[in-house]
Amino acid sequence: MLATSRRNNEYFSVTSTHESLEKVRSTSRVLESGILPEFDDPLSNSRTSYSSSVSNSVTPQVAPDPGSTLSTAYNLGTLNRPFTLTDFVGNNDVSDIYRFSLASNSSFNLSLNGLTADADVELLNGNGTRIRLSNASGTTSEWIDGSLNAGTYYLNVFRYTGNTNYRLSLSATPIVNGVRTVLGNLGADTFIWQSGFNRTVISGNGNVDFGSGALDTLNLTNISSTTARLNLANASGGGVVYNPGNGARVFDAITLNNGNQILFEGIDRIRFADRTINRFVRPNDPLFNQQWNLHMMGVHNAWNFTKGSTNVMIGVQDTGLGVNSNGNIHPELRTTLIFNNNYRDEFIGGDNYTSHGTAVQGIIAARSNNGIGMSGINWNSPVFNIDVLGGNQADYNLAQATQAMINQANSQGQKLIVNMSLGGGGRDFAFERLIANNQSKALFVIASGNSNTNSISYPANLASVYSNVIAVGASWGTRNANNGATTPGDRISYAGWWGSQYGTGLTLVGPSEVIAPYANRNGQFGYWGGSTSGFNGTSAATPNVAGVASLVWSANRNLSATRIKQIFSQTAFDLGARGYDTTYGHGFVNADAAVRRAMAIGRGVA
Structure with a gap:
C-alpha cells in the first residue's frame, strides 16, 4: 500500500504486503x-x-564428440586460461579423450562436475602413461590439482557405471617467480596446497554448483589449523592486498608455520585436518539454493563484505x-x-x-x-x-x-x-x-x-x-x-x-x-x-x-x-577468446573479486 x-x-x-503468497504454477x-x-x-x-x-526457446548446437583413443583425441590446443566444456559418456560412448599442451611449467587444476552416474577421469603424459587418477564413487565430483611441466598431455573421461553428462573444467597458469597461481572455473573446484612455493594464490571464480552442495574448497586436510595463522578479510580490514596481474584485490590469507603463504578468494570452504571454515553467506530464503545465478557470480561470497x-x-x-x-x-x-x-x-x-x-x-x-x-x-x-x-x-x-x-x-x-x-x-x-x-x-x-x-x-x-x-x-x-x-x-x-x-x-x-x-x-x-x-x-x-x-x-x-x-x-x-572479445566482452561478472577490488582501492592501493 x-x-x-x-x-x-x-x-x-x-x-x-506480507499476506500469504499465492504460488502461481510456472508453465x-x-x-x-x-x-x-x-x-x-x-x-x-x-x-x-x-x-x-x-x-x-529451442536447442543449442552440440560440439563434436571426442575420440576414445590417443590418436583421435579432441585437441584443446595450448591451455592458457580456464576452460570448460560439456559432453557425455555412457554405455555406448564409454570414453572421451582430450589432448592439450602447456607452453611452460604451470599450475594445473581440473574438475569433473554435473554427474548423474559414476564417471572418472585420468591425466596422462604425452606417451599415454597415467600420471593421476580421480575415481570418487557415485556422482561425487572428480578433481585433480597440482603442477605440470611444459609439454603435451591427455585427459580421459570414462564411464564407470551408467550414462551421464559431464562438465569438464580445466585451468593452467604459468608458475612465475616461484608463485603458484591457481584459477578455478565457474563451477565447484577443489584446490590443495603444494609444497615448494613461497606463495600460492587461488581464485575460485564463482560456483554454479553451490546449491547442490558442491563447494569451492581449499583442501588443507593434511594441515592442522593450529599450525597456521589465519588472516581473513572483512569490510573494515584483515586479509592481504595483492595484485594478481589485473588490479590489486583484498585476499584472505593463511600463513603456515614454515612461512609459506596461501592467498585466496572466491572460496566457499577451507578444510583443515581439525576443522572446517565456511566463507559464504547462506540466507534462509527457501529458493536460495535454486538461485544458481547468485552462486555463479559469487554473490554468496561477496556478502561476507x-x-x-x-x-x-x-x-x-x-x-x-x-x-x-x-x-x-x-x-x-x-x-x-x-x-x-x-x-x-x-x-x-x-x-x-x-x-x-x-x-x-x-x-x-x-x-x-x-x-x-x-x-x-x-x-x-x-x-x-x-x-x-x-x-x-x-x-x-x-x-x-x-x-x-x-x-x-x-x-x-x-x-x-x-x-x-x-x-x-x-x-x-x-x-x-x-x-x-x-x-x-x-x-x-x-x-x-x-x-x-x-x-x-x-x-x-x-x-x-x-x-x-x-x-x-x-x-x-x-x-x-x-x-x-x-x-x-x-x-x-x-x-x-x-x-x-x-x-x-x-x-x-x-x-x-x-x-x-x-x-x-x-x-x-x-x-x-x-x-x-x-x-x-x-x-x-x-x-x-x-x-x-x-x-x-x-x-x-x-x-x-x-x-x-x-x-x-x-x-x-x-x-571466449583470451582477453576482451566482442562475444563476451571482458567475461562473466565476478561479484566476489569485484568487491575485493573495490575494497583494495578503498585501502589506498590502486
Whole structure:
C-alpha cells in the first residue's frame, strides 16, 4: 500500500504486503517481447520506441564428440586460461579423450562436475602413461590439482557405471617467480596446497554448483589449523592486498608455520585436518539454493563484505510493478520509491501477461533472509522505480525518468545505478546528455538485446561511447530452457528463437533464465523458477549485473561510476577468446573479486 507522500506529493514509497503468497504454477510458456509505441519526447525533440529485453526457446548446437583413443583425441590446443566444456559418456560412448599442451611449467587444476552416474577421469603424459587418477564413487565430483611441466598431455573421461553428462573444467597458469597461481572455473573446484612455493594464490571464480552442495574448497586436510595463522578479510580490514596481474584485490590469507603463504578468494570452504571454515553467506530464503545465478557470480561470497548500503540508490526503469487488488506490489519486493505515483504495470509493452518490471526489480532487491521465496542481490540499498515502458499516459521517457532519479540521488547524497532491461528505438539526445554529464555519480547498466546478432541495441551501444555505461549480454548456467545440458558462461543462443546480442561495445555477460518474482495482470503473485520457465533474455542478465554493481559501490562509496565499470572489466571471468572479445566482452561478472577490488582501492592501493 502507499505510504505517506513526500516532497509535495512528488515522491511516494510503495511497500509490499506480507499476506500469504499465492504460488502461481510456472508453465512452459515463455515471455514475449512487448514493443512500446512511439511517443513524443519533449526533452529531446526526438521520437523513440523501446521494448523490454525478454525473449523466447529451442536447442543449442552440440560440439563434436571426442575420440576414445590417443590418436583421435579432441585437441584443446595450448591451455592458457580456464576452460570448460560439456559432453557425455555412457554405455555406448564409454570414453572421451582430450589432448592439450602447456607452453611452460604451470599450475594445473581440473574438475569433473554435473554427474548423474559414476564417471572418472585420468591425466596422462604425452606417451599415454597415467600420471593421476580421480575415481570418487557415485556422482561425487572428480578433481585433480597440482603442477605440470611444459609439454603435451591427455585427459580421459570414462564411464564407470551408467550414462551421464559431464562438465569438464580445466585451468593452467604459468608458475612465475616461484608463485603458484591457481584459477578455478565457474563451477565447484577443489584446490590443495603444494609444497615448494613461497606463495600460492587461488581464485575460485564463482560456483554454479553451490546449491547442490558442491563447494569451492581449499583442501588443507593434511594441515592442522593450529599450525597456521589465519588472516581473513572483512569490510573494515584483515586479509592481504595483492595484485594478481589485473588490479590489486583484498585476499584472505593463511600463513603456515614454515612461512609459506596461501592467498585466496572466491572460496566457499577451507578444510583443515581439525576443522572446517565456511566463507559464504547462506540466507534462509527457501529458493536460495535454486538461485544458481547468485552462486555463479559469487554473490554468496561477496556478502561476507557487504549486502548493500544506503549510500547507493538503485533506479529501475521498466514496465512498473504488478499489483494485486489492494494495490500492493509483490510481497518479496522491498519498500520502493516511486515518482508521481507512476509505478503500476499496465501490462502493455513489456509482457501482456506477466510483470517484466517485477521480475527485474526482484532479482536486484527481493527481500532477503526473511524465510520466504528468493534472495535479492542487494539487501539494503533503496530502490526507485519509474515506469517507462508501455506508452501509457503516465509513463516517462528515458530522459525524464533519468533526471528524476539523478535529482533524488543527489538530494540524498547517494550514488546512482540505473537498470535498463530494454532496448530499441531512436536516439534520445537528452538522455545521452544526462549520461555524459553524470559520469562520476551515475552508472547505467543496459541490456544488449535479444536478436542474436553481431550488434548491440540502443541504448546499450552507448557503452562504446561513455565510460559509465555497461552493456550486458546473457549466459547460460548448467541447463537451458529446454532442460538440456549447457556449459556455464556460454552465450545464450537458440536457433530460430533468441540469442544474446554481441558486438563492439559489449562490456560483460551475466546469467539469464533465472528465478525471479512473478506478478500477472490478474493480481496473482508467485515466482519464475526452475530450468524450464525461468525469467530470460538479456532483461534477466542486466539486473544481475546491476545488483552486483550496487554491492561494489556499497563496498567503496568513493569510487566513480567510471571506476565501477573498470573494476568489472578487470575482475570478470574471462570467456571466449583470451582477453576482451566482442562475444563476451571482458567475461562473466565476478561479484566476489569485484568487491575485493573495490575494497583494495578503498585501502589506498590502486
